[in-house]
Every structure is written in structure tokens, then in C-alpha cells.
Amino acid sequence: MKKNVKTVTCAALSLMMANTCMTTLYAKDGDDTQTTKDETVYAMLHPDGSVDEEIVSSWLHNDHGIKNIKESLDLKDVKNVKSDDQPSVKGNTYTWNVDGNDVYYEGKTTKQLPVKVNVTYKLNGQAIDGKDLIGKSGPLEIHITMKNTQTRQVNINGKTTNIHPLYIGAGVIDLSTDHFSNVTCENGKILNEGNNQMVGIVALPGLEDTLKSSGINDTKGLKIQDEYVIKCETKDFEMGPIMIALTPEVPLDKLKDINSLDELLDGIDQLSEASVKLANGTSQLAEGTATLNSKVKEMVNSIPALSTGVNDLKSGTTKLTKGSKELSANLKNLSNGLSLAKDGTKKLTTATKDLPTLVTSISELNDGMQTLSTGLREGNTKIQAVDLKKMQTLVDDLAAYPTQLTELANSALKLNTAIQGINTIVNGDTLKAASAQATAKTTAAKTTACTLYAQNADPTKSNMTQEQINALKAICTDTTYAEGYASGVQNALYGDAAGHNVSNLSAAAALGSAKLSEKAPELNAAATQLNGAVSLVKTTLTDLGTLQDSMKDAAEGAATLAAGTSQLKTATANLGELKTGIKTLNTNMVSASSGASQLYNGSKTLVNGLTTANAGVTKLQNGSTALSKGAKQLHAATTTLAEKTGELNKGMQTFKMDGIDKMKHEVNVSMSDLNQLLSIKNEIVKEAENEHTFAGAPTKSTAKVKFIYKTEELKHEKKVETEKKATKEESKDNFFDKITNFFAKLL
Numbered sequence: 001m002k003k004n005v006k007t008v009t010c011a012a013l014s015l016m017m018a019n020t021c022m023t024t025l026y027a028k029d030g031d032d033t034q035t036t037k038d039e040t041v042y043a044m045l046h047p048d049g050s051v052d053e054e055i056v057s058s059w060l061h062n063d064h065g066i067k068n069i070k071e072s073l074d075l076k077d078v079k080n081v082k083s084d085d086q087p088s089v090k091g092n093t094y095t096w097n098v099d100g101n102d103v104y105y106e107g108k109t110t111k112q113l114p115v116k117v118n119v120t121y122k123l124n125g126q127a128i129d130g131k132d133l134i135g136k137s138g139p140l141e142i143h144i145t146m147k148n149t150q151t152r153q154v155n156i157n158g159k160t161t162n163i164h165p166l167y168i169g170a171g172v173i174d175l176s177t178d179h180f181s182n183v184t185c186e187n188g189k190i191l192n193e194g195n196n197q198m199v200g201i202v203a204l205p206g207l208e209d210t211l212k213s214s215g216i217n218d219t220k221g222l223k224i225q226d227e228y229v230i231k232c233e234t235k236d237f238e239m240g241p242i243m244i245a246l247t248p249e250v251p252l253d254k255l256k257d258i259n260s261l262d263e264l265l266d267g268i269d270q271l272s273e274a275s276v277k278l279a280n281g282t283s284q285l286a287e288g289t290a291t292l293n294s295k296v297k298e299m300v301n302s303i304p305a306l307s308t309g310v311n312d313l314k315s316g317t318t319k320l321t322k323g324s325k326e327l328s329a330n331l332k333n334l335s336n337g338l339s340l341a342k343d344g345t346k347k348l349t350t351a352t353k354d355l356p357t358l359v360t361s362i363s364e365l366n367d368g369m370q371t372l373s374t375g376l377r378e379g380n381t382k383i384q385a386v387d388l389k390k391m392q393t394l395v396d397d398l399a400a401y402p403t404q405l406t407e408l409a410n411s412a413l414k415l416n417t418a419i420q421g422i423n424t425i426v427n428g429d430t431l432k433a434a435s436a437q438a439t440a441k442t443t444a445a446k447t448t449a450c451t452l453y454a455q456n457a458d459p460t461k462s463n464m465t466q467e468q469i470n471a472l473k474a475i476c477t478d479t480t481y482a483e484g485y486a487s488g489v490q491n492a493l494y495g496d497a498a499g500h501n502v503s504n505l506s507a508a509a510a511l512g513s514a515k516l517s518e519k520a521p522e523l524n525a526a527a528t529q530l531n532g533a534v535s536l537v538k539t540t541l542t543d544l545g546t547l548q549d550s551m552k553d554a555a556e557g558a559a560t561l562a563a564g565t566s567q568l569k570t571a572t573a574n575l576g577e578l579k580t581g582i583k584t585l586n587t588n589m590v591s592a593s594s595g596a597s598q599l600y601n602g603s604k605t606l607v608n609g610l611t612t613a614n615a616g617v618t619k620l621q622n623g624s625t626a627l628s629k630g631a632k633q634l635h636a637a638t639t640t641l642a643e644k645t646g647e648l649n650k651g652m653q654t655f656k657m658d659g660i661d662k663m664k665h666e667v668n669v670s671m672s673d674l675n676q677l678l679s680i681k682n683e684i685v686k687e688a689e690n691e692h693t694f695a696g697a698p699t700k701s702t703a704k705v706k707f708i709y710k711t712e713e714l715k716h717e718k719k720v721e722t723e724k725k726a727t728k729e730e731s732k733d734n735f736f737d738k739i740t741n742f743f744a745k746l747l
Contacts, residue, residue, distance in 0.1 A: 035062045035069055037697045039705040041113070045242075047130030047712050049117040049145075056695045057081075057106040060096060066103050069096045073696040075107030092696075109695055115167055115205045115246055117709055118145040123234075130714050133237045140180075142230040144171065144242065148206025152687070156679045161214040163683045164206030167707075171201045171244040173230065179239070183232040187225065201228045205246075210684075214676050238716065244709040248692050299418070307625065313404060317614040321607065327391065328603035335596040337379040338589065341554075344372050345586035366565035373555070373562035380555035388545055402531040406524060413520050450476040526616040529609040540599045550592050557585060 037060050044053040056075060060066060073094050080086055085098040087105075096103055121128050122141040133140075148164040155161070175183055177195050184190075189200040208224050211217075347368070453472035456462035462469060561581065697703035 035060060035698050035701040037061075037071075037693065037701045037703045039694055039697075039703070041694050041705065041707045043113055043117075043707065043709045045117060045119075045709055045711040047119060047714055049119040049711065051113065052712070054109050054111070054113070055106055056109055058104070058695070060103045060698070060701075062101055065101055066096050066098045069698050070094070071096075071696050071698045071701075073107065074111050075109050075695045078105055078107035080105045107695070111694070112149060113707065114148065114150050114165065114248075114694075115169065115707070116147045116149050117244060117711075118147070119143065119242060119711060120145075133234075133239075134714055134716060136237045137235045138233070140232050140234040140237070142173070142232075143227060144173075144201070144230070145227045146203050146205040146244070147226060148209070151206075154683055156214055156683070157676060159214050159676075161680065161683075162206075162209050163680070163687060164210055165248055165687050166207070166250055166684050167205050167246045167248050168250060169201075169203040169205060169244055169246040171203070171228075171242065173199045173201075173242050174240045175199060175230075175232065176238070176240075179235055179237060181233045181235070183230065185228060185230045188228055188230070199230055203228070210680055211677075214680060216676055237714070239714045241713050242709075242711040246707040246709070247705070249704055249706065299415075309404070309408070313408075321611055321614050323391075325607050328600065328607050331596065331600040331603045334379070334383055335593070335600045337375070338593040338596045341372070341375055341379065341589050341593070344368065344375070345582065345589040349582055349586045366562070370562050370565075373558040377555050377559065380552055383544075384552065391544075402527040406527045410520075446475060522616050522619075526613040529612060532609070540602050544599060546595075550588060554585065554588060554592070557581070561585075 037058060040057045042055040042057065043051055044055075046052050060069060062069065071094055072092050074092065078087065078089075078094065080098075080103060082102075082104040083098065085096075085103070087094040087096050089095075119130065120143045121130055121133055122143070123133060123136055124138045128136075146169055148167065150165050152163045153160055154163050175197050177192075177197055180197065183197055183199065185199050185201065187201070191198045191200065203226065204224055205226055208226050211224070449472050453469065453476045456464045456469055456472070459466055459469060464472075692705045693703040694705050694707075
């Protein structure tokens with residue numbers, strides 16, 4: 001809407017400021033006999049805008065000559081200003097007959113002007129008459145109001161609307177720098193030339209009232225107003241005339257073409273919808289990368305616990321291997337001792353076969369028994385020294401490791417599966433398409449911003465504020481605003497040649513986890529072996545406990561037997577019982593020797609199994625270290641990716657809210673207001689299509705009119721006396737040229 005109003009205004013001003021000053025008019029096409037008339041109404045005003053004098057200057061033209069041309073005029077004192085030919089007058093009817101094709105005349109009138117001008121002044125915030133201002137100093141306000149006095153009421157969409165004939169006005173106020181400073185005027189233009197500074201205003205008197213009466217109250221944004229306020233500092237106040245030019249001659253083709261305001265709104269809506277989709281896409285991408293980063297972080301955080309468990313397992317298997325070797329060495333000594341004891345009992349059994357000779361050999365038996373008792377006592381001391389509780393604790397600790405090894409193998413397989421899944425996501429078509437789509441939409445959004453900036457770069461031809469234009473320019477020229485974020489995402493995902501991107505690092509992690517999972521069968525095999533060894537050790541410990549009891553009993557029995565053999569020399573009545581005891585002892589010693597031999601062989605198997613398990617845990621320890629390093633690199637890459645996509649999302653949200661949404665809010669017009677505006681435009685066009693005349697025109701003529709307003713100068717009395725006559729008689733062409741020159745320089 002603002003853009004269209006500006007278009008009409010500028011077009012009208014261009015017509016007003018043409019070199020011919022709108023004095024060259026043409027007959028209608030196809031009718032060479034048509035008379036044309038051009039009127040210029042000069043209104044001399046008092047300082048407050050009230051009318052002092054109205055002079056109408058007219059020009060009649062006909063290609064076939066001015067012959068018997070009649071017109072009704074609301075004028076007095078009519079006189080031909082170019083020749084002595086005068087009209088014949090009957091009442092208010094004037095008949096012209098002159099030589100040539102043109103006649104120029106002027107007259108005076110008291111007819112009400114179509115636009116009333118009112119000027120008020122405030123000095124230091126207090127109202128003051130213009131003439132009383134002369135010579136004063138201080139903060140000054142000049143209020144200039146233009147009121148359209150012609151009104152026609154029509155019903156537009158159920159609302160009674162005041163339709164005023166459309167007049168476009170241009171005003172110029174000359175404020176010398178000798179008397180005025182810090183000059184401002186809202187919706188006005190200020191032009192400085194040396195010691196002179198001129199304030200220019202453009203008005204559409206009555207249009208603000210038309211819009212408000214139709215229910216469109218928000219006219220401030222359209223820069224349509226009937227009152228203009230000039231604020232400044234004055235020193236020894238003096239001011240020349242305020243000059244205003246008005247014309248109802250507007251380019252109707254421009255007004256008729258204003259039928260597609262919704263195209264602008266549709267374009268803004270499409271841009272807004274695109275920015276919403278783009279913002280949603282970057283938001284989803286940011287959420288996805290944040291989730292990926294979170295999951296990778298969880299994996300990184302879990303790896304230290306895995307490494308700690310592997311290190312603890314390594315420490316335990318090392319201790320078990322060392323303890324099993326010590327146990328095997330002790331069991332070897334026990335087996336050798338029991339083998340010797342078995343040989344002794346065997347000999348003792350042989351000796352007791354021949355009781356007659358036994359008596360004679362009792363001394364030897366007693367010596368053997370003493371030796372046996374000593375050997376059993378020493379063997380019992382050694383075997384009792386074996387700490388079964390400590391061994392049981394080691395076995396209990398060892399029993400948990402097969403399960404841990406199995407779980408570790410399963411974890412390696414699961415970790416490999418998870419990393420393969422991450423690798424599939426990162427290198428899959430979905431994430432690549434989302435990243436490419438984000439890049440494409442970011443580029444499209446930038447292209448749209450560049451297009452809008454190119455269309456609105458000139459603030460005088462734009463419906464946008466300078467802040468919005470600067471925002472579009474920043475988006476269009478700053479590659480980091482949108483493209484930088486998109487390329488950052490692409491680099492983080494796939495484009496880093498050094499390999500520090502998600503695609504390469506996830507592939508590296510997948511390779512590391514695959515190698516780790518290859519060790520799972522070895523871990524399971526080691527777990528199986530370790531489990532068998534644990535079972536064997538448990539059985540051995542049980543047998544060892546039984547052996548300790550047997551050795552204790554054997555040692556005690558040998559001691560008793562040794563005491564008996566000492567008495568055997570003197571008492572042989574119990575030789576039969578002695579033979580039976582020796583036989584039982586021999587049987588027990590055979591069993592004990594066999595058990596000790598089996599226990600020793602089992603301990604060797606345990607040592608071999610624990611050694612293999614310890615080597616496997618060492619490989620597992622190396623694998624967990626490599627996995628930790630790769631996972632940290634992967635987390636660093638996904639962190640960068642999450643940050644870049646977060647920045648991209650934040651930038652797109654800012655672009656949407658501060659750029660597109662704000663721009664849409666500024667230019668959006670409701671459909672009801674749009675319908676009202678178009679209907680008002682149609683009524684204004686009807687009014688503008690009427691023939692325009694002020695004092696009157698020939699019946700079939702084409703009439704044009706323009707109005708020139710000029711207030712009285714406010715200067716010191718001596719200057720007024722010397723310049724008053726010149727002001728009254730100032731050349732009309734120079735008077736209009738002053739306005740023309742100002743807008744020529746300004747536009």
C-alpha cells in the first residue's frame with residue numbers, strides 16, 4: 001500500500017514539475033475542434049493561512065481559433081492580459097472572439113478554495129501569532145494543516161465514507177540558516193543549499209479523513225496526513241512565504257492499475273512459509289545431531305568403566321596365574337613326599353608278613369617307624385601350611401571371571417553392532433539428504449533475501465524501513481549468515497579432508513569395534529577354559545581338605561605307631577593288631593599318594609588355562625585403549641556438528657523472526673482493509689475523471705486547473721514595506737518555478 005501511494009505521488013509531482021508547468025494541453029484525440037482550458041488559481045494568504053486575495057489566471061486554446069466561445073465564470077474584473085480584445089459579458093456569461101488560437105486572461109474571485117490552509121505557531125511551547133514572532137528567538141513549532149473542503153458521502157461495504165476530490169499538494173518553506181537551526185519535519189524533506197535550507201512536504205488533503213471514515217485507522221504507516229509540523233530553533237525570527245501547489249490532475253492510469261496489492265502479500269506469505277519450513281528443517285537437523293552427539297557421549301562415558309573393568313580383570317588373572325603356579329609347586333612337593341611315605345608303608349607291610357622275623361627285626365621296625373613318624377609329621381606340617389581359605393577366596397574370585405569374559409565378549413559384539421548402526425545413519429541417504437536439503441533451503445532463502453534487497457535497495461521506492469533493508473543486505477552479502485552454517489554442517493559430516501568428520505571417524509570407530517568383536521570367540525574360549533579350571537580347582541581343594549585330614553590322622557597314627565614300636569621290643573602280644581594297622585596305613589598312603597599326584601596334574605592344567613586367559617585379557621586391554629581414543633575423536637566431531645547445526649538453526653530462527661516475520665507484519669494488510677482501499681480508489685477515480693475547473697469553463701471544453709498558495713512574509717517592518725509590492729506583483733512563473741526547482745533537486 002505504501003509503495004503504491006508513493007508511486008502515485010511521485011508520478012503526480014513529475015507532472016506538476018514538468019518544464020511546461022502544465023501549461024501545454026492537447027485536444028482530445030480525433031477531435032480537432034475541441035477547446036481546452038487551463039486555470040491557475042493564485043491564493044494570497046495571511047500568515048495564519050486565511051485568504052487575502054484570489055486571482056485566477058486562465059488560458060483558452062482551440063486549433064481552429066477562438067470564435068464565439070462562451071463560458072460561465074465566477075469571476076470579477078476579468079481582463080485579457082495578452083491583447084486588447086475583451087469578451088462580451090452578459091450576467092456571468094463571457095463570450096470570446098479574438099484573433100489567433102489562444103486567449104490569456106485573469107480575474108478575481110471570492111469563491112471558497114477546495115483546500116483550506118491553516119498555519120499556527122508555537123514559541124517555547126506557547127501559541128503565538130505569526131506577526132508577533134518577528135524578532136523572537138527560542139524553540140519553534142510551525143503547524144501547517146491542509147483541509148479538503150469538498151466532500152461526497154458514499155456507502156462502501158456498509159460504511160458511510162467521506163470521498164474528497166483527490167488533490168496532490170507540494171509545499172516549500174524557505175528557512176534561512178541565519179535565523180533557523182536544527183530543523184526537522186516528520187514525513188517532510190529538508191534540502192540545504194549554502195545559507196538556505198528548504199523544507200518540502202507532499203500531501204493528499206482529505207485522504208486521511210476518507211480512510212478513517214471507512215474504518216481504516218492505521219494511516220500513520222502509510223505516511224498520509226493532513227498536518228505537518230516543522231520543529232526548529234529560531235534566532236531573531238524572520239521567514240519568507242510558505243508556498244503550496246495543489247492539483248487534481250492525477251495520472252488516472254496509475255490509480256486504475258492498483259488492483260493487485262495482494263501480489264505483494266502473496267509473495268510475503270510464500271517467503272514466510274518457506275522460512276517456516278526452513279526453520280523447521282534446521283531445527284530437526286539440530287535436534288538429530290544433538291541426539292547423535294548425546295549418544296556418542298554416553299558411549300565415551302561408558303568406555304572408562306569398560307577400561308577399568310578390563311584392567312581389574314587383567315590384575316586378577318595375573319594374580320591367579322602367579323598363585324596357581326605357587327600352588328602347583330607345593331602340590332608337587334606334597335606328591336613327592338606322599339610317594340616316599342607310600343614306599344615306606346609298603347616296606348612296612350612286607351616286613352609284617354613274617355612275624356617270626358618281625359620280632360627279631362623289631363629294632364629295625366622301631367627305627368623305620370620313627371623315621372616314618374618324622375616324615376609324616378614334617379609332611380603334615382607342610383600340607384597343613386597350605387591356606388585353604390585363601391585358596392578358596394582366589395577360586396571364588398576366579399569363578400566370576402568366566403562370566404565377565406563372556407559378558408565382555410557380548411559387549412564387544414553389541415558395541416560393534418551399535419557403531420555399525422551409527423555408521424549406517426551417518427553415511428545413509430537420509431542424513432545426507434537432510435543435510436543437502438538444509439543447504440539448498442539455506443541457499444534458496446539467501447536468494448530470496450537478495451531478490452528482495454535488489455527490489456527494495458532504494459528506500460525512496462521501497463515499502464520497507466531502512467532497518468529491514470539493511471537486514472536483507474546483511475543476509476545477502478554475509479556468506480557466514482546462512483551458507484557458512486550449512487557448509488559447516490556438510491564439513492562436519494562429510495567434507496573434512498583431514499578425516500576429522502563424522503563420516504570418517506564413525507568408519508574408523510566401526511573398524512576398531514569390528515577388530516574388538518573378532519576377539520569375542522577367543523574371550524568365550526578363554527572363559528570356557530577358565531570355567532573348567534575353576535571347577536577342577538574346586539575339586540582339588542576338596543581333595544586337598546580331605547588330604548589334610550588324612551595327613552593329620554596319618555601323622556598322629558605314625559606317632560602312636562612309633563610309640564608302640566618302642567614298646568614292641570618288650571611287648572609282642574599286640575603284633576597281630578600292629579600288622580592290621582600297618583596294612584590299613586599302607587592302603588591310605590596309596591590313596592593319598594594317588595590323590596596328590598592327580599591334584600598336581602590338575603594344578604598344571606590350571607596354570608596353563610590361566611596363562612592363556614591372562615594373554616587374552618592383555619589383548620582386550622589394548623583393544624579398549626584404542627576404542628577409547630577413537631570414541632573421543634568421534635565425540636569431538638559430533639560435538640562440532642551439533643554446535644554448527646545449532647548455530648545454523650539459531651541463525652535461521654533469527655532470520656525468520658527478525659527478518660521475514662517482521663517484514664510480513666510491516667507490509668501485511670488485512671483483506672477487509674484491502675477491499676476497502678480498492679473500493680475507495682474506485683470512488684476517487686470516478687471523482688478524478690470529472691472535468692476540473694474552478695471559476696468555470698466552456699461547455700464542451702477539456703478543463704484543467706491547479707492552485708498556488710502563498711502566505712505573507714514575516715519580516716521586520718522596514719523590509720516588509722520595501723518588499724510588499726514585489727511580493728504582490730511577483731512573476732507567476734517565478735513563483736511556480738521555486739516549487740519546481742526544489743522538487744527537481746529533491747527527486
